[in-house]
Amino acid sequence: MLGVQLGELLDGTPPGIEEALDLVTGFDDGLVHGLGRLGEERAAALAALAGALAATPLGERAGEAAEKIAAGSVADEHLVALAGGRTALFGAVHDALLTHLDTALGRTRAPEWEPAPPAEPLSDNLLAGCRSWLNELAITGWRGVDHDLVSASGQPIEALLAVPGLRGLAVLLDGLAAELRASCPVATLDRLPTRRWSDLWTRALLLSQPGGRTAGRAEPVSGRLLILGVDMHEHGTAVQVQVHGILEPKGGGPSRLVRTSVAVAKVDTIVGPAVWQLLHRYPVLLAALAGRRSLDVTDVPLLDSGDLVWHDDRASAGEPADPFATARVQLAGALAPAVPPLDRHPVRIAEPVLVEGYKAKAADGGVTLALDGHTLTVDVDRLPASGPLTAKLVAASSACIGLVRWDGGRWLLQPLAVQTVVKGTTTEAHNGDWALGPTDPKVVKAEAKAGDVVAVLRERAGRLLRR
DSSP: OOHHHHHHHHSOOOTTHHHHHHHHHHHHHHHHHOGGGOOHHHHHHHHHHHHHTTTSTTHHHHHHHHHHHHTTOOOHHHHHHHHHHHHHHHHHHHHHHHHHHHHHHTOOBOSOOOBOOOOOOOOHHHHHHHHHHHHHHHHHOGGGOOHHHHHTTHHHHHHHHTSGGGHHHHHHHHHHHHHHHHHOSGGGOSOOOHHHHHHHHHHHHHHTSTTOOOOBOEEEEEEEEEEEEEEEEEETTEEEEEEEEEEEETTOOOOEEEEEEEEEEOOTTOOGGGGGGGGTTOHHHHHHHHHTEEEEEEEEEEETTSEEOOOGGGEEEEEEOOHHHHHHHHGGGSBBOOOOGGGOOGGGOOEEEEEESOEEEEETTEEEEEETTEEEEEOGGGOOTTSSOOHHHHHTOSEEEEEEEEETTEEEEEEEEEEEEETTEEEEEETTTTTTSOOOHHHHHHHHHHOOHHHHHHHHHHHHHHO
């Protein structure tokens, strides 16, 4: 990213962003206190959201829903209409921001996302139980949530988990229920993660509609995968490794920006470099990350969203491939994927970029990058403990591969890899460097002293199973 591109990105925000987000905030405030007991001010907020959609296909349904709910009649179809309207507003914000980003970077994006032909419909009985619980949440409001209401989610979630096609929705609901359970009684909390809970509720309600789980088209692809970097998503009970890269299709054609993810369940005592041990079923991918090598893939499904559905047995190690060289040569010309409808949310923007020639500065526990009179804030809170990247390394760097994100009303850079120059020698640090185990002697020593947590837990689990 050059100074001109950075300046174009940071100077100004597309018009209408703040107004659209204010409408969403008004709706979310209604969910805090419950749509079953709206006051005049919150009823006006619903009417404002519906009014913003008046010229769209959702306009008539959203307007009717706002009127009915304000009158005290809350039905499933009314909640779905307003949830759809909220999603549409976020989609408009997402599209404006992504277009702004693509323009600044000169990035070409694939045409609109197209859904695959509908699969065989699943039984609506299972989804009805899910919708019933979500409707009760909306009517009660976050402030009214107690243990009894959270416990009512158990049976619908258990039923969804038994159906492979509904497990994604089940995990989403289970995550929302877990957060609410940990916060009970919610009425006593000083602050609520209102936007987050409303996002989860909205997505779950739309996915629980008949036909709401529309998948994108998939095509088998073969070629060379050049890795740019790794984004680690870690939770107390799960970890996901999301690899960003560039696919050179076999037989020619434009290079494409892609990502692929592998995930595994864990317990909250497994943290830091130890999480890599849980991903032992993906030896080819891990070896490529640790060795900074390309991968040759054969007939791996590629979705319209740019996601490669990873199959470790369909990949083999290729030649060494420097991610920074890949970014300098190929990133600017790679075709970016279209975005599926329910993923069109500002918080989900995560576009790979290369930034170099800047001056990094550490201050107040954070890091900023200055380039040609422009300053970009680094999101050091996203640096994972499972790799060698630290805020100190970022502050000493001169080049960075990262993900540009939109968070809190501003653009941020999440580092995936950095280059530093010390006494004329260039060194690199990547999030995936420890995929086969830490290479820093100090970390190795600390890990040895602490013991192998994964091995201990496996031994204990084996002992229990033998009883």
